[in-house]
Amino acid sequence: MGEKKTVSIVGGSGYAGGEFLRLALGHPYLEVKQVTSRRYLGDPVSLVHPNLRGRTNLKFTDPASLEPCDILVLAMPHGVAAKELEKYRGLAPIILDLSADFRLKNLDLYKKYYGEDHPRPDLLGQWVYGNPELYREALKTADRIACCGCNATAVILGLYPLVREGLLAAGPIFATVMISTSAAGAEPSLASHHPERAGSLRAYKPTGHRHTAEIREHLPGSPEVHLTAVATDRVRGILMTAQTFLRAGFTEKDVWAAYRKVYGAEPFIRIVKLKKGIHRYPDPAVVEGTNYCDVGFELEEDTGRLVVISAIDNLVKGTAGHAIQSLNVRMGWPETLGLEFPGLHP
Amino acid sequence: MGEKKTVSIVGGSGYAGGEFLRLALGHPYLEVKQVTSRRYLGDPVSLVHPNLRGRTNLKFTDPASLEPCDILVLAMPHGVAAKELEKYRGLAPIILDLSADFRLKNLDLYKKYYGEDHPRPDLLGQWVYGNPELYREALKTADRIACCGCNATAVILGLYPLVREGLLAAGPIFATVMISTSAAGAEPSLASHHPERAGSLRAYKPTGHRHTAEIREHLPGSPEVHLTAVATDRVRGILMTAQTFLRAGFTEKDVWAAYRKVYGAEPFIRIVKLKKGIHRYPDPAVVEGTNYCDVGFELEEDTGRLVVISAIDNLVKGTAGHAIQSLNVRMGWPETLGLEFPGLHP
Amino acid sequence: MGEKKTVSIVGGSGYAGGEFLRLALGHPYLEVKQVTSRRYLGDPVSLVHPNLRGRTNLKFTDPASLEPCDILVLAMPHGVAAKELEKYRGLAPIILDLSADFRLKNLDLYKKYYGEDHPRPDLLGQWVYGNPELYREALKTADRIACCGCNATAVILGLYPLVREGLLAAGPIFATVMISTSAAGAEPSLASHHPERAGSLRAYKPTGHRHTAEIREHLPGSPEVHLTAVATDRVRGILMTAQTFLRAGFTEKDVWAAYRKVYGAEPFIRIVKLKKGIHRYPDPAVVEGTNYCDVGFELEEDTGRLVVISAIDNLVKGTAGHAIQSLNVRMGWPETLGLEFPGLHP
Amino acid sequence: MGEKKTVSIVGGSGYAGGEFLRLALGHPYLEVKQVTSRRYLGDPVSLVHPNLRGRTNLKFTDPASLEPCDILVLAMPHGVAAKELEKYRGLAPIILDLSADFRLKNLDLYKKYYGEDHPRPDLLGQWVYGNPELYREALKTADRIACCGCNATAVILGLYPLVREGLLAAGPIFATVMISTSAAGAEPSLASHHPERAGSLRAYKPTGHRHTAEIREHLPGSPEVHLTAVATDRVRGILMTAQTFLRAGFTEKDVWAAYRKVYGAEPFIRIVKLKKGIHRYPDPAVVEGTNYCDVGFELEEDTGRLVVISAIDNLVKGTAGHAIQSLNVRMGWPETLGLEFPGLHP
Incomplete structure (x- = not known):
């Protein structure tokens, strides 16, 4: 070296x-x-x-x-x-x-x-x-x-294997990113003033978020992803949930297979979907300070509705x-x- | 009296x-x-x-x-x-x-x-x-x-005027409720143990949430509402975002009109959608301890995507x-x- | 009226x-x-x-x-x-x-x-x-x-009956006020920027706090109170602890008697010193939004060391x-x- | 190796x-x-x-x-x-x-x-x-x-150089440790139940804290240290403040000299006492996850009152x-x- x-x-x-x-x-x-x-x-x-x-x-x-x-x-x-x-x-x-x-x-x-x-x-x-x-x-x-971009990373890494492998039904994907206060940068403002910001949950960018552009450009086939950003009062971290439907004929097994195929060798992606314990899905608190992107999902069998969940530290x-x-x-x-x-x- | x-x-x-x-x-x-x-x-x-x-x-x-x-x-x-x-x-x-x-x-x-x-x-x-x-x-x-139910209230009150007045396009409505720790009750458990719970953002019920039943029963016409629940570490409060599309031909003006018509005389509902200041949309921090349900929305003009936002104190x-x-x-x-x-x- | x-x-x-x-x-x-x-x-x-x-x-x-x-x-x-x-x-x-x-x-x-x-x-x-x-x-x-002043109120109300009734030994009284972010006012600054402030515990005024003047002027006999201010990341509230010694010959009974005598009829002072439950001493979380000053104490029998505790909402x-x-x-x-x-x- | x-x-x-x-x-x-x-x-x-x-x-x-x-x-x-x-x-x-x-x-x-x-x-x-x-x-x-012990470490490392070098006046040292919820361990209880614990500031052990024993045994000459423990709702971290008086004749220069002499070569102790910036004294948020003990102090010139401040991550x-x-x-x-x-x- x-x-x-x-x-x-x-x-x-x-x-x-x-x-x-x-x-x-x-x-x-x-x-x-x-x-x-x-x-x-x-x-x-x-x-x-x-x-x-x-x-x-x-x-x-x-x-x-x-x-x-x-x-x-x-x-x-x-x-x-x-x-x-x-x-x-x-x-x-x-x-x-x-x-x-x-x-x-x-x-x-x-x-x-x-x-x-x-x-x-x-x-x-x-x-x-x-x-x-x-x-x-x-x-x-x-x-x-x-x-x-931080939000784009959370959305792209959550959805990429499913999009690439063609598992999602046509139609909109509704992504919600719950972000943290460090994302707005180091410059003080009234919106970031601690007494105003602490404890608040704000839908600060319900539509028109700029990271939508990155998501649509870099996900294969430019799927119709809609992004809503909600500001929590965590200092670091993003929790992303994306809601859409699985293409007819696919099952939970196929979702697992897609993630494993695409991410099996990735050093910084962990599939988190546990059946016991209290940490069953991705949580930004768990990845704080780390370069991990934790990804999980849940499928509603009778409707095919799929909820994809990812968590990252926005600054890492x-x-x-x-x-x-x-x-x-x-x-x-x-x-x-x-x-x-x-x-x-x- | x-x-x-x-x-x-x-x-x-x-x-x-x-x-x-x-x-x-x-x-x-x-x-x-x-x-x-x-x-x-x-x-x-x-x-x-x-x-x-x-x-x-x-x-x-x-x-x-x-x-x-x-x-x-x-x-x-x-x-x-x-x-x-x-x-x-x-x-x-x-x-x-x-x-x-x-x-x-x-x-x-x-x-x-x-x-x-x-x-x-x-x-x-x-x-x-x-x-x-x-x-x-x-x-x-x-x-x-x-x-x-607390989550049902946040969803129902956010959507009711739009559903009743027929403003929403057919198809699914994806509601996300960001809830708080008091919602799980007064009984201690590992999941509510402070060091485990503080700072965490957990998709604790991505699908199958029981309040979905209330929402579907009480909203006129039983629309296809899907509910994802995310647990924040606030002690009280719910922030609800619902994403769907406006029926073709309707505009922001119609949304305003529906809310005003249905909620104009309601003592505990405030429509919150401001163009200035830092508190432009509903925020559970603002309604903590009160009986208010604050409701707001944002419309993406070019796609008709509508994001409805509501905030309540879950215990009030x-x-x-x-x-x-x-x-x-x-x-x-x-x-x-x-x-x-x-x-x-x- | x-x-x-x-x-x-x-x-x-x-x-x-x-x-x-x-x-x-x-x-x-x-x-x-x-x-x-x-x-x-x-x-x-x-x-x-x-x-x-x-x-x-x-x-x-x-x-x-x-x-x-x-x-x-x-x-x-x-x-x-x-x-x-x-x-x-x-x-x-x-x-x-x-x-x-x-x-x-x-x-x-x-x-x-x-x-x-x-x-x-x-x-x-x-x-x-x-x-x-x-x-x-x-x-x-x-x-x-x-x-x-908010800190002065927490200190004065905690100590007043003991000072007035002559229960404290001569010598210094060390008061620590753990304050909250609203105390610094509504003007944003780097020190109050949420990412910098959230989670921090800062000894922001270890000596020379201005409220010391009020305390010394208004407590009978102008006792030697030293004030150290620590900033927590609560939005509202003050927890005050004061450490000193009881005058020789006095006991816990006398402390109770002094508080009851002086505060027995006060509508906004509660003596909080419980033997069971989890809320045994004053806590600013309990008085948030209220006009109460909760006051409690603990006496170390063998040394006569007395710890006085009070809690208020700084803005109320x-x-x-x-x-x-x-x-x-x-x-x-x-x-x-x-x-x-x-x-x-x- | x-x-x-x-x-x-x-x-x-x-x-x-x-x-x-x-x-x-x-x-x-x-x-x-x-x-x-x-x-x-x-x-x-x-x-x-x-x-x-x-x-x-x-x-x-x-x-x-x-x-x-x-x-x-x-x-x-x-x-x-x-x-x-x-x-x-x-x-x-x-x-x-x-x-x-x-x-x-x-x-x-x-x-x-x-x-x-x-x-x-x-x-x-x-x-x-x-x-x-x-x-x-x-x-x-x-x-x-x-x-x-975690609290003992914060107190001992804050005071050790001053005690060893004989800089403190005879008489009591009042130490306050502001601790965090992980200190109470992984076992859930009502006191650690998130809705009860979040936002609270509790004087949970005003007198009789067990770590007093360690402090008195390991500080040279067994000085009269009194310990009051206050529980904050941080998950990790301790902020310690100790209040006492400098021995007559000593000045701020002597305090600096003692810390430098004793800790000059220590890999995990940093003396933090800045004249600018917003991070002028030790803060547990800064040392979270690290093995550092940050130590600072402030001297009230006219009275000789000395406030020593230290911060550690209780688990590290x-x-x-x-x-x-x-x-x-x-x-x-x-x-x-x-x-x-x-x-x-x-």
Whole structure:
């Protein structure tokens, strides 16, 4: 494996960049070189990310002073990476973007869900969607990796085997994602003010959620998935439930078979559907801090109604962990490297 | 109005009975006479319900020593009221049952969702479903009131005007109820053990939820409602989202019109769909402790997909408050009596 | 009692003003006339306080357009009331201030804990501290009521009978207040950003807490109370523990006697010290939304160490409820009027 | 280092045993051989500990079928290890006990706080208290390691440098530990029933806490530490505040010097006392899942009052992590092995 690869993070004071930083600091083949933040310029990264006290002496640097490195990670607000990519492309041969800017190739879907034309459609062809479960082969040689959206990951990984194997009836699939407060980022607002937010359950995006675009682009055949997002007051985690019908003639056995066939060798997907105990279905509390996506389901025999359930940590499997996994694939490293934390109980 | 009416509660150490007790103690026309509990016999009711310290000197009595009263409230586990009704019927001219025993007239639905034949089908005809929004007229003379299930209430009140006015397209309606831990009752178990339960989001009943029966029986035309229940770690409250399609030709205006027509005079239903502020849709945190059912919706113009959202406190509008409201209707009292608490912010 | 008294609230978009508004709307002898907010000018008060939807049509008005009323409530940030009192004094014969501006008469304590000279020492003599348990007689004729600080209330009410009756040994009393996030007000900040705040336990003010001044001024003999404030992630509520030693010769019986003597007739103080059940000591969860202060204690027989415990809702007994109670005393109304909510269980 | 050492865990279905299991599975030099549980005999360990799904195929075995191993870990309820040690002593040359049975040598303290004579005083001499910060040298050759109590660890590590260096004034030290629900173990009860427990703040052990004995035995000179325990509704974590006075003549500089002198080389202690940012003092949320003990303080200059603050994860640094650290010391392995997780933000 030789020496470590250097990685720098643009926008390291946010939650996505901070989580990538945490994982990169614990990765045996990565050496974090620079982390940028204009707001916290010169401050130790541990001022913002107190979990990193005593783990690194890195300080935030100016994005203008970025030096060449092996891998560059862009963790900037939506729309910035596409506009500023020219600034960064010469700095590193491999670039990962954690934003939504390069996840779609379908320009119509982009315009519909983001409300404007894509600023750099010419660049889109170079990017591979950072989802090893769907694009492992392409990732092996990808120098541009567009990391997945958190809600999209929960929906796509829950449904992919069923869609690919043709098990679902035609017609709409109603997906509900119950998300957490870290998904809205590190910027305070009245909506995220603790007394207003704690204990609340809000249907914050009943229709028109942008991740719908990713889901429709990346699921084979672009099924009619409808997405409703409900905000819980968990800090991390997504619970996804998708409701639809099984195609006539298929049974629970076929559902099991599809999941096993497609996910049997996946290191970070666990099928969770138990007959005893209190943890019978996926639960975001169980995967907190981990790169797992737990997937389960229940079939109503007499109607064929199928409920698919998945759970992830939005900042790990939904963002930075999925990015590290994609990078491991790209570099030819063991895919679980740096992603070993199993989560806590209780 | 004359003198107060006496009310006794059978099974007052549980959460439903305790909540009825709290509301009855604050009701100007009710006087609580007896509260039974075998387990806590002789203990002050405030030992179990610490909010009632200093509010009453009542002690738990033996159900065997119940005396005649004006109104008897049964708050026993499922299945007990139907079997033991003979014991109680002579004690009071008016009986309210908080359990599921008398909510259905359709014996097939009962058998399908409760897994056995109803023990006393002969009694069912006497009972009126304790939902003033649907059955106000019938409740005015009802001497047997079968109080509604909490999840059923959230679903029924969210959908009723749309179903009644014929606004929904044919086809399935997928309802998701995000419920809270008090819904499982006062009996400790591993599943309710705090370290296991706190922070968890569990799809605890993806299919086959018993309240589906009530929903199908009481919504006009018995629409195809599918119910998925997810357990959050709130102590109280339900957030319901229902996803379906509007019938072709109808618009957002029609949805507004239906809600206003049907609910315009309802004292406990608020249509919540704001264009500004951070509380734009129903949220169980806002209605905690109150008898409100907040209802909102969002329509996806291009597809006709409709998301209906409702929020209640499962122990108030979902149980004891709805029961008090039904009782107010029955007695000819102002319908909001004893139910004035507006909830807290924050 | 005659007709209702009109009350207006200056600064009604914050949590203290909003809570006073909620209580005033439910008070049988009060009519809310105006509620001011510069930021939300013209918006319905229910936009900010969603619990008040359907309960009032009031809109926020400009403080400059305040009209005369019977009672004026000032709910402004610290320091504003003292500076702007001239503006408001002609508007109403009775003024309540919810801020810290008029709570102290000792100018040295003010300077020590607030870091500057009091801007209007000439006014201080007119104000009575809004604590009926200590100053009921003086409040009966007070036209200026300085409402108490929330932490100060928890400490003072916990210790008052013991201090007054001379039961405590000389020497320091170490009080710890575990507070909640609403105490910091309605203004968002990084410290109150939900992902940062949820789950955290922060010693945010280990020394130098300003409420120490109130405690020392209003407890008889100005005992040496040291205050440490820890921020929990509850939205409402304070749990106070105070540790000190009983004076030699006194026993648990004497402690009981002191509490009974001083608090025996208090409508909002409950002595909570049970030998069975799970709610044996004061707990802010039990008093949420109520005007109760629950007080308990435990004595270590062999050392004489005494732990005093109290619990309040910081926005009710700690702010707006205590203010309403003081106002009830001033107006000669029943002291519990408008403060009847018993709290919820669970 | 050669081959891995085998470790077996007696009582692996509880939280302490489960946490040791999690850490041991991730430890490069440990191989978990057997995990016992009578209740879950034959079930996969991941049925109880869902975080371990896909990480191990171990099943719970009968304690009667334990085989010889290199290291045996006893994770049984209080009192069992002392009584049954004969059964286990032949199975492994090195034994760690996670209970309180062997933590004290002072038989009077044991009797006072545990209410009975120690059942096996003859064994106590062999055991070393599993606190590397105090007993690193002794642990290097210890074959019997008595792991520390969680609350005792928070108090001892907060105060040790100050006590050892003689910085504290004579007189009482009032320590308050704010603990979490996992501390009460995996057995459901009404007190741990989620609806009763969520949101509550309970002074559950104002006096007489058993860990006082450990604190007094292991802090040099047995200072007069008084312990009050308050239960929060966090699942994991302890925040400790201790209030006392600095000895006359000492200043903040001396406090810093003492901490730096004693803890300068400690791998798991961080001094947290910042002048900017929102994470200025120790917070259990920051150390969740980690083996860190964060320690901070604040000095009130004019009175000499000192508030010491510490934060740990009760199941890691307070139990299983401290045990692994002690074992690393005993085996001559790098002390941080298997304890690398830095915690999450947010």
